[in-house]
Amino acid sequence: MADAQVGALQAKLQTSTIAFQKIEQELSTVIEARQRLDSQLSENEQVLKEFASLKSHNTVYKLVGPSLMPQDSAEAKQNVEKRLDYIRNEISRVEAQLKEVQDRATKKKEEIIALQQQFQSLQGPSAAAGRPVSA
Numbered sequence: 001m002a003d004a005q006v007g008a009l010q011a012k013l014q015t016s017t018i019a020f021q022k023i024e025q026e027l028s029t030v031i032e033a034r035q036r037l038d039s040q041l042s043e044n045e046q047v048l049k050e051f052a053s054l055k056s057h058n059t060v061y062k063l064v065g066p067s068l069m070p071q072d073s074a075e076a077k078q079n080v081e082k083r084l085d086y087i088r089n090e091i092s093r094v095e096a097q098l099k100e101v102q103d104r105a106t107k108k109k110e111e112i113i114a115l116q117q118q119f120q121s122l123q124g125p126s127a128a129a130g131r132p133v134s135a
Contacts, residue, residue, distance in 0.1 A: 005122055006119065006122050006123065009115060009118055009119045009122065012115060013112065013115045013116065016108060016111055016112050016115060019108055020108045020109060020112060023101060023105045023108055024105065026101050027098075027101045027102065027105055030097050030098050033094050034095070034098060037087055037090055037091050038091070041084070041087045041088070041091065044083050044087060045084065047080050048077070048081065048084065051073065051077045051080065059073075060072070060073040060076045062076065
């Protein structure tokens, strides 16, 4: 009976560990997305600062395919401001996603620790004495 419990617990522990690893991969992906958005935000804020230093006689160009096309500076500035709003909204969305994934990771880690403790208690005090708990 105890061997069946140990086997079932071992299988559940392995399944939970695999699920935790997938959550960690998802967390890594979300963190990378957040970093990309930070970079885009910084770049676009710098572009907006550059617009502030333009004089009325300066020409603004937009890259269209392989060529630079003249663009109205007011329109270009408005496009950058819209892009900044979009990026800030995306950052908020990704922050919420990051929190949700971190919460799932914490819960899964707690589940794994509980399963490890159950597993060690089924094996007896002598088997569990030399094994560290890790997740």
